Amino acid sequence: MDASKATRYLESLLGQTLRVHTTDTRMFVGIFKCTDADRNIILASTYEYRFPPPSAVQEAASAADNQSSSFKMNMTSRLIGLVVVPGQHITRIEVEETAEQARFRQKLEK
Amino acid sequence: MLPNSEIRSTAMRVVTQSIVPHDITEHFTQAASKLVAGQLVKDEYFTLFEAVGALEIMDPKMDSGFIAPGEDLAEALQDSYDVTQELRPEQVVGIMDGLLCHEMAWHMGHPLSQTLFTSIYLDKLLWPIPKTMEQATFSRETDDKDNVLVQLVLRAYCLGLVKACDLVHGQVVSEYFYEEEDFVTQLYNRSLLSEFDVDAILKIINQALDWVDGPENSIDDPLTKALRVRLLFRRDFLTALEQNSKVLQTRSTKHLSSCISHISALEKSSPLGQAVPEAFSLKIQRKLASTVPPRPMVNISIENALSHLRRLCQDAIDIQQVLEYSCPYNVMISVWTLMSRKPQPSVYIRSLLQTIVFSDMRVLGSLSIKNFMYDDLAQLVLPHNILLQANMDNIELPSDPRFRIAQQMDDFVKRFSQPFLDTFRSICLNRCRFRRTLCHTAVDWDTLQMEAEELDTELRALTLEPPLKLHGGEPAYSYPLSSWAYHQKLTQLRTILQLGFELSIYAPEELPGMYWYLSHICSAHLAHIDRIRTFTLAASRGPAAVLTLPGGTKANASEREGAFHTSLRLLERLTTQLIAIDAFAIALHALYVLLARHGVLPRASSPNQAYSSERLRYELRMKPFLPISLPEPVPYAEYRGEADLEGDSDATVLERATRAIAEARKAWETILARGVFLVPSPTAAGTTHAPRSIEEDWKREVKDTMRACIGTSIAIESIKKALAARSSEGVPVRVEIPELGSKMRWHDWWAVPHIVPRS
Numbered sequence: 001m002d003a004s005k006a007t008r009y010l011e012s013l014l015g016q017t018l019r020v021h022t023t024d025t026r027m028f029v030g031i032f033k034c035t036d037a038d039r040n041i042i043l044a045s046t047y048e049y050r051f052p053p054p055s056a057v058q059e060a061a062s063a064a065d066n067q068s069s070s071f072k073m074n075m076t077s078r079l080i081g082l083v084v085v086p087g088q089h090i091t092r093i094e095v096e097e098t099a100e101q102a103r104f105r106q107k108l109e110k
Numbered sequence: 111m112l113p114n115s116e117i118r119s120t121a122m123r124v125v126t127q128s129i130v131p132h133d134i135t136e137h138f139t140q141a142a143s144k145l146v147a148g149q150l151v152k153d154e155y156f157t158l159f160e161a162v163g164a165l166e167i168m169d170p171k172m173d174s175g176f177i178a179p180g181e182d183l184a185e186a187l188q189d190s191y192d193v194t195q196e197l198r199p200e201q202v203v204g205i206m207d208g209l210l211c212h213e214m215a216w217h218m219g220h221p222l223s224q225t226l227f228t229s230i231y232l233d234k235l236l237w238p239i240p241k242t243m244e245q246a247t248f249s250r251e252t253d254d255k256d257n258v259l260v261q262l263v264l265r266a267y268c269l270g271l272v273k274a275c276d277l278v279h280g281q282v283v284s285e286y287f288y289e290e291e292d293f294v295t296q297l298y299n300r301s302l303l304s305e306f307d308v309d310a311i312l313k314i315i316n317q318a319l320d321w322v323d324g325p326e327n328s329i330d331d332p333l334t335k336a337l338r339v340r341l342l343f344r345r346d347f348l349t350a351l352e353q354n355s356k357v358l359q360t361r362s363t364k365h366l367s368s369c370i371s372h373i374s375a376l377e378k379s380s381p382l383g384q385a386v387p388e389a390f391s392l393k394i395q396r397k398l399a400s401t402v403p404p405r406p407m408v409n410i411s412i413e414n415a416l417s418h419l420r421r422l423c424q425d426a427i428d429i430q431q432v433l434e435y436s437c438p439y440n441v442m443i444s445v446w447t448l449m450s451r452k453p454q455p456s457v458y459i460r461s462l463l464q465t466i467v468f469s470d471m472r473v474l475g476s477l478s479i480k481n482f483m484y485d486d487l488a489q490l491v492l493p494h495n496i497l498l499q500a501n502m503d504n505i506e507l508p509s510d511p512r513f514r515i516a517q518q519m520d521d522f523v524k525r526f527s528q529p530f531l532d533t534f535r536s537i538c539l540n541r542c543r544f545r546r547t548l549c550h551t552a553v554d555w556d557t558l559q560m561e562a563e564e565l566d567t568e569l570r571a572l573t574l575e576p577p578l579k580l581h582g583g584e585p586a587y588s589y590p591l592s593s594w595a596y597h598q599k600l601t602q603l604r605t606i607l608q609l610g611f612e613l614s615i616y617a618p619e620e621l622p623g624m625y626w627y628l629s630h631i632c633s634a635h636l637a638h639i640d641r642i643r644t645f646t647l648a649a650s651r652g653p654a655a656v657l658t659l660p661g662g663t664k665a666n667a668s669e670r671e672g673a674f675h676t677s678l679r680l681l682e683r684l685t686t687q688l689i690a691i692d693a694f695a696i697a698l699h700a701l702y703v704l705l706a707r708h709g710v711l712p713r714a715s716s717p718n719q720a721y722s723s724e725r726l727r728y729e730l731r732m733k734p735f736l737p738i739s740l741p742e743p744v745p746y747a748e749y750r751g752e753a754d755l756e757g758d759s760d761a762t763v764l765e766r767a768t769r770a771i772a773e774a775r776k777a778w779e780t781i782l783a784r785g786v787f788l789v790p791s792p793t794a795a796g797t798t799h800a801p802r803s804i805e806e807d808w809k810r811e812v813k814d815t816m817r818a819c820i821g822t823s824i825a826i827e828s829i830k831k832a833l834a835a836r837s838s839e840g841v842p843v844r845v846e847i848p849e850l851g852s853k854m855r856w857h858d859w860w861a862v863p864h865i866v867p868r869s
Contacts, residue, residue, distance in 0.1 A: 006145065007144075026167075037143070042152075082160065087142075095132055098129055
């Protein structure tokens with residue numbers, strides 16, 4: 001991928017909803033506004049999602065054990081607005097998109 | 111001004127099924143690595159300015175959800191404090207008082223996240239949002255009926271508190287206020303029990319009171335009393351706030367008075383309580399929907415909280431006195447006096463007063479805007495005048511001049527009612543905002559005055575007003591509507607200056623000039639009032655009116671006389687007040703000129719004047735008024751000559767100061783003797799029961815001004831002696847300008863210098 005192509009690719013993602021996972025296992029879901037060479041990401045109207053703490057997971061698991069092997073838990077979320085996620089703390093980036101948008105993006109990735 | 115209707119809400123994020131997340135980590139990272147250092151890929155509408163406001167994730171100072179490495183996750187989010195545990199009564203009292211402190215801190219303008227929402231009890235009570243009253247408990251799983259002290263008594267207290275906050279929040283956001291400056295409306299996606307009726311909560315408080323007074327209660331007497339008074343206070347406070355939300359119908363101060371009566375008992379019993387700091391935690395901020403960095407808990411003392419509460423209740427009682435309507439002039443005095451209290455009434459009170467002044471298209475809950483405006487016009491410029499009497503109900507013939515007058519006047523009311531009402535409502539803003547707003551509205555009123563002038567000309571063709579021959583022999587007309595508008599504008603210009611002194615905007619070296627400008631505005635205003643008086647007197651002597659309404663004029667001859675009488679008395683009052691301010695300003699101006707001349711006036715700017723000059727400062731002060739056509743802006747050269755009293759010897763200036771201050775004292779004495787309110791008609795004199803506490807505040811203010819007058823006389827004498835004792839080393843005095851709030855500053859508006867002889 002050359003530089004101009006890379007820029008075009010990142011520009012195609014602007015305005016889309018990204019899910020950015022961080023080293024402390026939180027996930028930030030917001031509208032992609034800006035990034036730079038260090039992969040710092042600015043998201044607008046961001047929600048913070050947090051996995052339930054292990055103790056709560058254990059409790060839920062033991063409560064569910066009797067009926068089945070799998071169980072569901074809700075992640076807690078809250079609106080925190082405009083954030084910048086520093087590149088060094090990012091573990092994973094996902095984009096929320098429809099099948100059509102995905103096809104278009106994959107073209108740009110090549 | 112516009113009403114505040116924006117309420118922040120945070121809806122849940124909705125994701126539709128057809129949208130799927132795809133991992134793009136690798137591609138994203140690769141693409142980003144191709145960017146050169148400093149290159150940004152950004153949304154074209156996204157600015158760097160906005161980016162500065164972004165919260166940095168994983169930065170402990172910015173990221174409220176940050177959990178330090180090594181910190182236990184469960185511990186970090188969930189406090190180990192058990193809300194279902196049994197508490198001793200002294201602990202319950204301690205928690206209640208802690209909550210009250212937080213509640214008052216919120217009233218003072220701190221956000222909920224730093225005050226009430228640090229309480230673990232409230233967090234459990236309000237999250238997840240309860241759908242029924244039964245769900246609004248500290249623990250929805252365990253239902254421990256035996257733990258009455260917590261599950262009934264403390265819960266009832268908390269419910270009463272949260273609902274009270276809901277009512278306060280609802281009131282504040284319904285009127286004009288400044289977010290974060292006055293109040294933080296943010297609820298962090300929680301609800302303050304707004305779905306529930308006050309009655310349902312009062313029922314629970316009553317249940318708790320029954321238990322406290324019942325046989326099952328084995329707590330010793332002083333603590334039982336402490337718990338009872340806290341619940342009683344909650345009940346009365348909640349009821350009072352609910353009545354305030356319908357203040358125009360209820361007009362009751364009973365519950366507010368009983369709140370005040372509980373305060374001393376709250377104060378006395380608070381040492382019995384034992385604080386439970388573990389019941390409050392900042393960790394809750396990690397769960398609140400908040401766009402701001404984490405911030406520390408706000409702790410105020412119980413004494414501080416109770417004194418705020420007492421003031422709040424007293425102010426809430428006193429503002430209802432505004433409802434006793436007699437005339438717009440008196441309403442203005444009342445609103446002004448109440449809002450000038452120090453410290454300024456809290457944002458809730460200021461909001462409530464805006465509602466009282468105007469809501470549901472009614473002024474003070476009973477008058478139409480038109481009637482209210484007409485009352486003001488009648489008193490100031492149009493006593494018993496056809497312009498205000500004509501209406502389309504009596505005359506239906508469109509060609510009749512009276513019909514056309516009525517039509518024109520209706521247009522006038524439509525155009526002027528909002529700005530006119532805002533002259534009352536803007537007083538309810540915080541003082542800095544009030545001054546800023548005035549700087550804008552004064553310019554608006556300049557335009558309004560010109561529009562009124564056009565209307566005056568059109569109306570004159572209909573009323574066939576005979577001209578007066580004034581000094582020059584040129585025919586002159588009364589221009590009633592534009593005269594009224596000019597009066598409003600001059601009042602605003604003067605208020606801007608006086609608030610400037612109150613807010614310590616001016617540097618000491620500006621004081622001579624600003625007091626000169628104040629007297630300049632006052633003399634323009636005095637001349638204007640004189641002009642109005644000339645026309646009012648002429649009208650009172652002239653024939654009743656060229657145009658009359660059906661129904662004859664003989665019957666209301668006495669009414670007519672009364673109207674003119676009231677009007678002339680109002681003009682007399684305004685004149686005295688302006689003379690008093692003018693004379694005082696002249697005296698201080700002269701005094702400051704002497705101090706500046708002899709180099710003893712302290713300076714705020716550096717002596718080498720690198721970045722400040724008198725011309726620049728003058729330009730800065732006059733900037734808001736440049737668009738105003740009348741009174742004409744004073745050119746700098748002229749200002750300089752006038753403000754420095756160029757060409758006058760020290761003796762002349764001293765003489766001027768002495769004479770002016772004597773005149774000011776006399777005028778203020780007359781004002782005090784005349785009393786706070788204008789009694790609209792002589793017949794009503796005995797019947798109106800004047801609002802007492804407003805009157806007292808007003809008297810105190812006038813007396814403070816008189817004290818400042820005396821202080822000025824003393825200062826003039828001191829400088830006179832010092833000038834006589836002048837040597838080659840200059841004038842042997844040291845000059846201090848007392849700070850606002852200090853003992854020597856008798857009145858905020860009058861910065862009287864303190865002159866100390868230097869040996």
